[in-house]
Amino acid sequence: MNQRSKDQFSSLNNIISDINSIQKQNKNTSQMKQQTFETSPTQKKLNRIKKQEINYHSLVDLKQFSKSRNVILPNYEPTKCSQNYNGLIKAYAANTNQGIIRNYNEDRVSIILNIIKPQHRQEETWPKCAFFGVYDGHGGSTCADFLRDNLHQYVTKQKEFPWNPVAAIKKGFEMAEKDFLQQALQQYDKGKQERSGSCALITLVVGDYCYVANVGDCRAILSLEKGKKLMELSIDHKPEIEYERIQKNGGKIYQTHLINENGIQIVGPHRVFPGRLSVSRAFGDIEAKFEQFGGNHNVVIAQPDIQIFRITQDNDFIVMGCDGIFDKMKSEEVIKKIWTELQSQKNNLNLHGQISSAVDSVLKEVVHRKSSDNITLLIIAFNELIVQSNTPQSKINAISNQIELLQTFLKNKINDENSPDFNIKRQSPINQLFNKGEIKQLPQKQRQDATINRIRSSFQF
Known part of the structure; x- marks a missing residue:
């Protein structure tokens, strides 16, 4: 539970006390009006729903509710x-x-x-x-x-x-x-x-x-x-x-x-x-x-x-x-x-x-x-919304450029799998190295490129 929720729960008794006080003050002035409407089926239904809504877990944000909207969420749990x-x-x-x-x-x-x-x-x-x-x-x-x-x-x-x-x-x-x-x-x-x-x-x-x-x-x-x-x-x-x-x-x-x-x-x-x-x-x-x-x-x-x-x-x-x-x-x-x-x-x-x-x-x-x-x-x-941070923007993952290339590659689907260019891609030297198990001996950048090429060539069109 974060500090905000703790503070809200700690003042729960005060909130309930305030509600009881307000209800007591309004009771006499609204009594006749309530007696007039409580006999209607619609009001009985609303009263029944209102009773079902009473749950003190939903009083966490009651001060904010009462300022603008008379809203109580049943079985409310903090976001x-x-x-x-x-x-x-x-x-x-x-x-x-x-x-x-x-x-x-x-x-x-x-x-x-x-x-x-x-x-x-x-x-x-x-x-x-x-x-x-x-x-x-x-x-x-x-x-x-x-x-x-x-x-x-x-x-x-x-x-x-x-x-x-x-x-x-x-x-x-x-x-x-x-x-x-x-x-x-x-x-x-x-x-x-x-x-x-x-x-x-x-x-x-x-x-x-x-x-x-x-x-x-x-x-x-x-x-x-x-x-x-x-x-x-x-x-x-x-x-x-x-x-x-x-x-x-x-x-x-x-x-x-x-x-x-x-x-x-x-x-x-x-x-x-x-x-x-x-x-x-x-x-x-x-x-x-x-x-x-x-x-x-x-x-x-x-x-x-x-x-x-x-x-x-x-x-x-x-x-x-x-x-x-x-x-x-x-x-x-x-x-x-x-x-x-x-x-x-x-x-x-x-x-x-x-x-x-x-x-x-x-x-x-x-x-x-x-x-x-x-x-x-x-x-x-995805971004700071109201208060702009002084920290520099996070660098985009370096592999995102490779993803973009793959996206373009996948959109331009190759219809003729028997074309010379397609066969060259499948039998490229880097893929042959991968198949021979020699890929691990390459520098990191080449290993990464080789991995991407292998995955690209494995797609079925």
Whole structure:
């Protein structure tokens, strides 16, 4: 627990005392008004929800809540944030909460800062790599738990990683989906109905390149030029967005229509059949994908959309959030809210604390807007945001230049593998040295170049 949290908890009794005092003063003046409204069904429901929200863990930031928003987060836990820089990642912070309606949380977050090389690849010189994931579960938390614990390994253990991250992500996602569905099927065979599924949004930093991959309706946004610009890095995979693909593959889209107690028609979200899901891409959801359960594996899929950019001084931070955030706030509003909080924290010289406060401010705003879902937010900062550091900018990993060459190489795919130039590359003297085991005798720079050439030549086109 950091010092800020200790100070907040130490003043908890004073806060509660202040609340009781205010409530006592207002009790007499509001008594008649309360008696008038408490008899209505709506007020009874609100009172019931209010009682469920009372939890003294959520009073940590109560002074800040009461200044602007009358918001209480059930089972609130302090936002987790970084303590030190990690390569080009200057700071990060994340929090997930059940929200004000649900009494459970199916969202999960994973942060892996130092990806370890496999033992059989110790001779390779890897760039600095980091992995961030937000997983929005549904129908239970089993699938989200599986992805939190394993998806980064499926990606980073591919032979293409880290030299061809796009291929590694696609293959890793495919293998993770296959293995989880197999586990779910085994549970069915044991008489346990494992119906859970999960959306997944990851940010993979390799050297000074950033890869954002999305399956489902979580969202990633990039803030640029001190908040003057933003870029959405993901597509919300909603049934209405992927209407043509779903119809083409034998699926259907529908909406539910209900009449509430006041006689007003309520239209539900678009859903996809089979699966009855409000997302068109997700991991898991065995009943939507296996024919024996009436599913169709071509309708709800786990294939990611991937965006790539190079981290520069113009990149401020990435925001990663579940749909519980973006159902109530537009992308522009989230970025604006974060920058407003960062400006209010300008006297706080700790970037990690600034980011942590920004996460909290968005969660509070979403709850104030009555989000009915679990809420999760993660911010990854690439630069000092408000207070500029006097320390020199971190030098980009030297191997990033090699990554850029490989990116260009992979984009310009060689169609004719029998061309003389291609064969020369495969049979270059440096590769022959590698095959003969003489590579270790070369100087470090040549060993590094040889390693990269070997990996490059091993790709299948």
